[in-house]
Amino acid sequence: MRAVVLSGPGVCAVEEVPAPIAAPGEVVVDVERVGVCGTDVELFTGELSYFETGHSTYPLRPGHEWSGRVTAVGDAVDPAWLGLRVTGDTMLGDRTCRRCRRGRQHVCEDRQEVGIRGDRPGALAEQLAVPAWSLHELPDPVDATLGALVEPGGNAWRAARAAGVASGDRALVVGPGTIGLLTAMFLRAAGAEVHLLGVTGASLGFARGLGFADAWTRDTLPDLPFDAVVDASTAPGSPALALDLVEPGGRVVCIGIAGTPSTIDTRTLLLRDVTAVGILSASPGLAPTIAAYRSGEVDPRPLVAATVGLAQVGAVLAGIRPEGSGAGPKVHVDPRLP
Incomplete structure (x- = not known):
């Protein structure tokens, strides 16, 4: 099968690799859509801290925001998974340690992370093998695009929930990128008055187009009491x-x-x-995010600016916007395209 392979900082190619086989307890998924994430960019540039700790090494195959259909199951896997549309958890704990037993496999010391850590190949490929226990079935209203937005959405759902807002509260989200905008959507769904703080006119204009009229720069931010502030930026001072x-x-x-x-x-x-609360991983937020997408309470489809094939991934990772892209911050990949 074809897969994106990163063989060193700035070195990206689509290669022919062995197709995955469903090991005991695992399934093989035909990948239909994958989101390109900031973490994938850091893997491409070599800046991800996991390279320093040894949790990630080249060569590697990225991609952790995905949706697809189960086409094979291994031993000890319920055959009812065959043919189902699914997405899956990125964080794969060892399922034996104290943290995993307490439902915190996303902070397991020995975890793998799909397409990121622990030599677990990612979803920027035609097929993907993952443990059956990590799967979440996608209902019909959650199409391939929404399915690949479940993982970032789960992070944002957790951030919005951690903000603890109620109807009538005022929240500020710093950083109107994918996670910031998704968090703003979940905060709005909770009844909060949502403000966004950004830098560029283009990103703030896009936020306003999503219905967030209160989108500001540092110079224009009004002096208002904010009951919660979510930092979704990458600025050290945020x-x-x-x-x-x-x-x-x-x-x-x-x-x-x-x-x-x-x-x-x-x-x-x-x-x-x-x-103060720190959020790592979508794991506890995947199921409620799917439910919010299914009901239409949150619809993040406008965030996707373009959908490209595997051959264009290297350019996207290098920061080149696909020709004809919309204004949204997210690029998706369909491995079935040329």
Whole structure:
């Protein structure tokens, strides 16, 4: 089969690789759609911290935001999975450690991450093998595009929930990229008054087109009390800014991650009685995200600017927008295309 292979920093090619075989407890999925993520870009550039820790090594096959159809099952897997449309968890814990037994496999010390960590090949390929226990069935209203948006949506759902907002509360999302906009959608669905803080006029204009009229730069941000601030940016100074902007007694949620250390003054955290929460992984949020997409409560389809084939992935990872792209921040890949 064809698969995207990263063999070194900045080196990306589509190669013929052996098709996966369904091992005991696993399934093989024919991949229909894959989202290109910022993590994939860091794998391409070599900047991901996992290279320093040894959790990721070249060559590797990226792709962890995916949807597809089960076409083979291994031993000890219910054959009822055959033919079902699915997506799956990125974080694959060892299922034996204390964290896994407590339902926190996404922070298992020995976890694999599909397309990222632990030599688990990713979904930027025609087929993908994953454990059956990691699957989530996709209902008919959740098409291939939405299915590949479940993983980022699960991260955003968790961030919105961690913000703890209720109807009538005011929330600020810093960073109007894919995760920030998805978080804003879930916050809006919870009844919050949602504001967005960004840098470029294009990204803020796109946010306004999604119905978020209150989209600001630092210079235009009004002096309002924010009950929760979600940092979905990659700027090292954003967590400290979020802490400065949140109301005393409010909540700061950190889901963006910078390439260099971020610092906050814990005296401010304490003296203002602020709750700070870090979010890693969509794992606990996958099922509720599928439900929100199915009901139409949240529809992130406009975030997808273009859908390309495997041959164009290298250019996308290098920051080249596909010709004819829309204004959204997300590029999808259909491995069935040339």
